[in-house]
Amino acid sequence: MFSLSEENYLKAIFHLETSYKSGVSTNALAEEMQTKASSVTDMIKRLSDKDLVNYKKYQGVKLSEAGKKAAIEVIRKHRLWEVFLVEKLGFNWDEVHEVAEQLEHIKSEKLTNELDKFLEYPKKDPHGDPIPDANGKFTVGDRILLSALRKGESGICVGVKDSSVEFLQYLDKNGISLGKEIRVLEKEDFDQSMLIKMEKNEIRISHQISTNLFIKTL
Amino acid sequence: MFSLSEENYLKAIFHLETSYKSGVSTNALAEEMQTKASSVTDMIKRLSDKDLVNYKKYQGVKLSEAGKKAAIEVIRKHRLWEVFLVEKLGFNWDEVHEVAEQLEHIKSEKLTNELDKFLEYPKKDPHGDPIPDANGKFTVGDRILLSALRKGESGICVGVKDSSVEFLQYLDKNGISLGKEIRVLEKEDFDQSMLIKMEKNEIRISHQISTNLFIKTL
DNA sequence: TCAATTTTTTAGATTCACCTAAATTATTTT
DNA sequence: AAAATAATTTAGGTGAATCTAAAAAATTGA
Numbered sequence: 001m002f003s004l005s006e007e008n009y010l011k012a013i014f015h016l017e018t019s020y021k022s023g024v025s026t027n028a029l030a031e032e033m034q035t036k037a038s039s040v041t042d043m044i045k046r047l048s049d050k051d052l053v054n055y056k057k058y059q060g061v062k063l064s065e066a067g068k069k070a071a072i073e074v075i076r077k078h079r080l081w082e083v084f085l086v087e088k089l090g091f092n093w094d095e096v097h098e099v100a101e102q103l104e105h106i107k108s109e110k111l112t113n114e115l116d117k118f119l120e121y122p123k124k125d126p127h128g129d130p131i132p133d134a135n136g137k138f139t140v141g142d143r144i145l146l147s148a149l150r151k152g153e154s155g156i157c158v159g160v161k162d163s164s165v166e167f168l169q170y171l172d173k174n175g176i177s178l179g180k181e182i183r184v185l186e187k188e189d190f191d192q193s194m195l196i197k198m199e200k201n202e203i204r205i206s207h208q209i210s211t212n213l214f215i216k217t218l
Numbered sequence: 219m220f221s222l223s224e225e226n227y228l229k230a231i232f233h234l235e236t237s238y239k240s241g242v243s244t245n246a247l248a249e250e251m252q253t254k255a256s257s258v259t260d261m262i263k264r265l266s267d268k269d270l271v272n273y274k275k276y277q278g279v280k281l282s283e284a285g286k287k288a289a290i291e292v293i294r295k296h297r298l299w300e301v302f303l304v305e306k307l308g309f310n311w312d313e314v315h316e317v318a319e320q321l322e323h324i325k326s327e328k329l330t331n332e333l334d335k336f337l338e339y340p341k342k343d344p345h346g347d348p349i350p351d352a353n354g355k356f357t358v359g360d361r362i363l364l365s366a367l368r369k370g371e372s373g374i375c376v377g378v379k380d381s382s383v384e385f386l387q388y389l390d391k392n393g394i395s396l397g398k399e400i401r402v403l404e405k406e407d408f409d410q411s412m413l414i415k416m417e418k419n420e421i422r423i424s425h426q427i428s429t430n431l432f433i434k435t436l
Numbered sequence: 437t438c439a440a441t442t443t444t445t446t447a448g449a450t451t452c453a454c455c456t457a458a459a460t461t462a463t464t465t466t
Numbered sequence: 467a468a469a470a471t472a473a474t475t476t477a478g479g480t481g482a483a484t485c486t487a488a489a490a491a492a493t494t495g496a
Binding site for chain 2: 472473474475476
Binding site: 025026027037038040041042057058 | 446447
């Protein structure tokens with residue numbers, strides 16, 4: 001079994017690997033983990049000793065197969081608990097992250113799988129991210145950033161890229177939520193801001209916003 | 219906030235205080251925590267520095283009001299999660315302890331209270347132990363040991379004193395469960411063993427068994 | 437290319453929660 | 467009440483996960 005800290009590092013490396021295909025740098029990990037580069041080097045050595053990552057000095061890390069499996073298991077639990085909190089306990093989608101960060105470390109295969117069943121095998125978490133199944137399989141599905149849509153185009157809002165409390169509360173305040181249709185009414189060449197329509201509301205959003213919303217085109 | 223280890227010590231002291239009214243000894247705590255007496259002394263000092271226990275060298279510990287509050291909060295969470303595991307996820311009562319030992323340390327008042335609501339404010343956990351409410355209030359209710367019943371007397375089985383996997387599985391195997399009526403058909407003076415009747419079954423049980431079952435007389 | 441800068445690693449400390457072995461205090465027994 | 471025994475504490479050490487400061491390697495750019 002892995003320590004809480006090890007699991008958090010594995011998860012962080014997994015997430016960063018999507019951006020850093022050729023190896024996750026020490027500094028990037030330190031930034032992600034809110035810690036110092038020297039602490040990261042220490043932990044990387046431990047993970048490397050356990051064959052959870054492949055590491056050569058000064059060359060960044062990559063997850064091994066075992067490391068990837070462990071990371072996905074933690075992510076599976078995190079997302080299942082998020083669904084539980086929202087669907088069963090009435091949490092808002094901006095309140096679940098912190099608690100799920102704790103719940104994701106509970107060690108019990110039976111618990112995870114029974115929870116999955118209880119929730120009726122959800123495919124997505126409250127932020128639109130895919131939930132790995134018991135074998136670690138999951139697919140993101142084809143989605144694009146809202147910012148990629150041109151004037152007049154539309155799609156269904158299916159996920160958020162940033163799931164910070166601040167961003168989610170901004171979306172709530174402006175009536176933007178997953179599953180609804182978005183149409184681009186106008187797009188400003190100068191700053192890439194958009195006027196979008198969701199249900200009855202017309203909302204003006206900055207480029208920052210449109211690059212953090214995932215859309216599925218119809 | 220308290221560390222995982224601190225919470226476990228507080229819980230252990232709370233439980234032991236029922237037997238050791240004049241202060242919990244270092245050795246008793248070491249036994250309960252499956253650790254060495256010297257480690258216990260270390261931790262007691264830390265808890266004492268935080269005013270969670272009252273401690274004078276060589277005199278055992280007692281929980282302070284703050285310590286009691288913290289211990290009860292952990293116990294509340296433990297028992298609520300046990301109810302969740304049995305009622306919602308289909309765990310058997312002998313499978314819940316280990317997982318609840320982990321879940322009891324999750325820190326989120328909202329989670330605890332929403333879980334309580336979701337479970338419809340249960341008063342007892344699957345082993346018949348009372349669940350403290352959000353203010354830490356709970357009552358054990360009047361219950362006696364089955365061993366205290368005399369021949370011909372009867373009552374409802376309302377709880378187990380030992381909730382080890384072994385004992386619970388013994389009860390399952392013999393069809394003994396909470397909520398059912400028990401009648402003492404015979405009681406052996408020599409070894410205190412009993413012949414009891416529960417529903418249609420007549421079961422011969424040792425004194426060890428009858429001193430670990432709580433009964434409510436009618 | 438080689439000097440400056442940035443990134444990463446090493447060295448040495450710190451805290452928590454544990455350990456063993458030895459010393460001290462309390463309790464029992466004779 | 468002194469000696470033997472038991473309980474508890476102290477002293478010193480360990481590993482995990484962090485830190486700061488300094489050294490070493492890699493990268494950048496003049």
